[in-house]
Each structure stands twice: as structure tokens, then as C-alpha cells.
Amino acid sequence: MKGVYVYNSLECDCIHAGIEKKICDQITLFNRMGLVCRRIPNRDCKPFTLLWRVLMRLPLCPVCNDVMNTYLSDFDGLDFVYIRRRFISLQRFLTIRKIRKRNPNTKILYEIPTYPFKKELTQRWVNYPLWWKECVYKKLLKRYIDRVVVVGNYENIDGIKAIPIVNGIDINGMTPIHPAPEDGSIHIMAIANIEWWHGYDRFIKGLSQYYQSGGQRMIVLHLVGTGPTVPLLANQINKLGLNNYVIMHGYKSGDELDEIYNCCHLGLISLATQDKDVYVHSTLKSRDYLAKGLPTMSTGMTDVFIGVDYKYNLELPMDAEIVDMNLVIDFYDSIYGSMTREEVIAEIRAFAERTVDINITMAPVVRYLKGEV
Secondary structure (H helix, E strand, C coil): CEEEEEEEHHHCCHHHHHHHHHHHHHHHHHHHCCCEEEEEEECECCCCCHHHHHHCCCCCCCCECCHHHHCHHHHCCCCEEEEECCCCCHHHHHHHHHHHHHCCCCEEEEEECCCCCHHHHHCCHHHHHHHHHHHHHHHHHCCCCCEEEEECCCCEECCEEEEEECCCECHHHCCCCCCCCCCCCEEEEEECCCCHHHCHHHHHHHHHHHHHCCCCCCEEEEEECCCCCHHHHHHHHHHHCCCCCEEEEECCCHHHHHHHHHHCCEEECCCCHHHHCCCEECCHHHHHHHHHCCCEEEECEEHHHCCCCCCCEEEECCCCCCCCHHHHHHHHHHHHCCCCHHHHHHHHHHHHHHHCEHHHHCHHHHHHHCCCC
């Protein structure tokens, strides 16, 4: 079988390193399973400037190049086309329609990595045009899409049958933590393309409150990544005088990233996904933490923890605007008070191999493409 994986090239830069890795892992898996697949980037046709931001919100303005023009011959004789959703536009809709007309019998899959996504597009009034376009075009997609691949437990999305999955990673491609010498502090990793729904400001407020009330334990939050809310967090950290307790590393990868992981005891997932109506999440960072061997903390619930006896996750209150550091300390002590870091890492890593390895998480998609379901 032969197919292509169509994605937006803006999602594959250093800012979105997790997405880039996921796409590579999916394509590698397809090829390993006998589904010969190559990647095709769908490039935005305007520079990412203020003008481009305005144009992309207009009803009929093309915001991306037509991959059919650039890669026309690659769309001949395909058995499947796998498309990763970015916000829909007239040009993207027309591209999907052209793919269907050129390959009337091919299987077209449309992955929605986050669902629901309405509040992502309506949190700020300037993004409402993006949501309105979604509302128009998503009703038309069912004419051309065979299945929606959705991260979540859904059977149907906008009239299209769904293949529900959870996010997965290539576990073998990540090495577990090699614990650095202890310095008496509780080190916490938070890696992301940092957005408002990560809610890291709530953790920073909690640190401030803890030390203002006389807290004695040393807690260090490592913020790794870039993103639109980084300047706001930097101002908050400076204003609260927490520069010794919150370290902003910026984008890191490779050995530099591993060095940060090696000193960390806990992983912070997200603290505000409930504000965009996502209560069960399947974030890529949670998979990275599991593969590395880190206990995790978040509001809401990580999908693979539901219905299983798993003691290495702290579910924080959704309605709290400030994270209680005493809950964090108690969680840390409950784990590391009776086990070594090496034992904790080994148990969490084994759980990851059973639940979030990409060979397991993408199996429903592979079976569908091979006609086994």
C-alpha cells in the first residue's frame, strides 16, 4: 500500500518540536507496517506577519499553497492520504476536494489532534473568524473524508465516522532519566510551546504564596520552551521575585534537554485545559514524561490513567487559581519517601511501554488502512 502524510510546515519547527516528532514517528510506523508513506508539507503562502494574520481571517483569502500544484505526481495511485488538521480555510478545503477527485477510491483520513477546539479559537475575539470558517467547511468535509482520526473517545465527528486514538510516541526513541545527584530541592519539569491553557501562571502564584507564608522546602520549576505567554510569565516571575525558583530555559533539545530532565523529580502537564472544555487530555508532554520516568501533575485526567491503578499522577483541583504547594510536596514525599528514583523511573517507563508506545496507540488506524476492520 502507498500513501502520503499531509501536514502544515509551520508545525514542524523548533517551537513545535513535539509535533514534529509525533509526525515523524507516525510516518515511520506506517512504513514499518508495510504502508509506504512519504510526508508532504502544506506551506503557508504568506509570511507569518501581521498582514498574514489579518488575511487568514478573511472568508475567501488563500492562506496556504495548494499541495496539489507542488506535488501533483505524488497524488497518483494512492491507497491512502493522511491529513493532519490545522485550522481550515477555503484553500485547504479545496485541496482535500481535489485529492478526492484525483483518487476517488483512496482512503482519506483527517486527524484532529485536539478536540473540542472551539475555545482555542474563541478565547480572543480576533480569532472568531477562524471558528466561523471551521463551522462552514467542517460540514462539507464529510463528502470527501472517510474517517476522522481523533485524539479522544469519540465515534463520530460532524457526521464523519471516527477512529478514536490516544497520543503515542516511539518509546524506544527516548532514553529514561539518568538521575543527577540530589541537591535537596524538588525539581519540576514543564516543557511546552507555552500557551494560556497550560496555566503555568497558577503554579507560579502557588510558589509565591508558599514562600510568603514561610515555606521552607526548595521547589524549582523548570520552564522549557517558547510560546506566546512566555513574556507574561517572565514579568510575573520578576514581579514576584521568584527568579531563584523558576528557571526559564527557552527551547532546548538533545543533551541540553536531557540534563534538565535528569535533575527533575516531577513533570507538570497542564493546569487550565478545562478552560477550553478539555477535561481528559492526551498531551504529547505527558507521553514524554512517562517515557522519561517522571511522575506527573495536572488538572483534569490524562487518558491512559483512567480505570487503572496508577499512583504516579497527582490530579490537582480544576477550580483552583493558585496551586497549593503543600499538595505538591506531599505527592513528592509519598513517592520518593519510600522508593529510589531509579525504582520510580523503571516502574513508570514500564507503564509507558504498555500504554503509550506508538505501535499500540496507532494500531486502530493501521488496521483500518489495511482493511482489517
